[in-house]
Amino acid sequence: GHASTAMRCVKLAGGGDYMVFEPRMAVDTRDQAELLHDLRHAVANGELELFYQPKIDAQSLQITAAEALLRWHHPLRGLVSPGIFIPIAERYGLIGTIGQWVIDEASRQAADWRASGLRMRVAINISAYQMRQHDLVDRLVAALKTHGLQPGRFTCEITESLAMEDTRVTQRSFERMRRAGLHVSIDDFGVGQASLSYLRRLPAAELKIDGSFVRDLATSADARSIVDAVVKLAHALQLRVVAEGVETEAQRDLLVTMGCDELQGFLFARPMTARALTLWALDDGQRTTMKHDFRPSLFQETVP
Numbered sequence: 001g002h003a004s005t006a007m008r009c010v011k012l013a014g015g016g017d018y019m020v021f022e023p024r025m026a027v028d029t030r031d032q033a034e035l036l037h038d039l040r041h042a043v044a045n046g047e048l049e050l051f052y053q054p055k056i057d058a059q060s061l062q063i064t065a066a067e068a069l070l071r072w073h074h075p076l077r078g079l080v081s082p083g084i085f086i087p088i089a090e091r092y093g094l095i096g097t098i099g100q101w102v103i104d105e106a107s108r109q110a111a112d113w114r115a116s117g118l119r120m121r122v123a124i125n126i127s128a129y130q131m132r133q134h135d136l137v138d139r140l141v142a143a144l145k146t147h148g149l150q151p152g153r154f155t156c157e158i159t160e161s162l163a164m165e166d167t168r169v170t171q172r173s174f175e176r177m178r179r180a181g182l183h184v185s186i187d188d189f190g191v192g193q194a195s196l197s198y199l200r201r202l203p204a205a206e207l208k209i210d211g212s213f214v215r216d217l218a219t220s221a222d223a224r225s226i227v228d229a230v231v232k233l234a235h236a237l238q239l240r241v242v243a244e245g246v247e248t249e250a251q252r253d254l255l256v257t258m259g260c261d262e263l264q265g266f267l268f269a270r271p272m273t274a275r276a277l278t279l280w281a282l283d284d285g286q287r288t289t290m291k292h293d294f295r296p297s298l299f300q301e302t303v304p
């Protein structure tokens, strides 16, 4: 039926066949209801997993952080993209449980990596619901404390549009993040309507340029001007700039020339399992000697 045409079979680097259910494919109402039903049990059934995608220092090419990206291994549908199930979870009140699972799992993994001598930050994506929870920061601090982690080594990625909400409750979350010393990143920057004065008041240390601008860099003078302006703006506000969605060497070279501090994208690595990222990160020495001769990593999530 509808659902099966919306699924595609792809080969994962590991070998097995996976169905990937993607956001750009239509999800009809019956699908939604089914997914919602199944999602209620996903955490308890151990069907969620965090994949990690590295952020790379543009100069040293060292790994600076690993961004946790949620994956749902649906027993029948295979891999369901967060672009599909996060909005459902958000809408039907499941994001609280899922968000807490992400906090615990990412903290545990961060502690694991520290114990193996890997010093990159771990970043998680914070949903709108979580940002409005009055005890979000208490939960974050508690998880970090359990695992003996410094708050500054943990990044909270908050989208620009959510950050700009500027309501009492989101302001309070930001204020508590500042006091707790968490590393705050403004995600998907450029697509929302950031007010510069408000941006200056946020406790952010990092700005992530939205992938849509990066995608058009080599072909659009407008995209180049926007990225150039965002880099200058961020630096004027003492923020580090990360470009997401870097796929080509041409994009990488332009971003480096414009002074972008960190890069993230399929050119360097796709989101991958924690184990694969451990190997990738330990291989740092080899990668940095390759310098400007990047090759796609062996440890890659499959392109649909």
Ligand code: C2E
Binding pocket: 053, 068, 069, 070, 081, 082, 083, 086, 102, 124, 125, 126, 127, 128, 157, 187, 188, 211, 244, 245, 246, 247, 264, 265, 266, 267, 271
């Ligand atoms: P995001 O935080 O902006 O993450 C970047 C997305 O772009 C990820 O998609 C990533 O796999 C993808 N990406 C990375 N490099 C490239 C590239 O070079 N080219 C292209 N075309 N795409 C690239 P993903 O994993 O499907 O996640 C989509 C969104 O779902 C995320 O956007 C984030 O907003 C949300 N999300 C993922 N995990 C979580 C989570 O644990 N909690 C919450 N609240 N949201 C999450």
Ligand code: MG
Binding pocket: 067, 125, 157, 187
């Ligand atoms: Mg993100």
Ligand code: MG
Binding pocket: 187, 188, 208, 210, 244
């Ligand atoms: Mg992003």
Ligand code: MG
Binding pocket: 188, 210, 211, 244
């Ligand atoms: Mg994005």
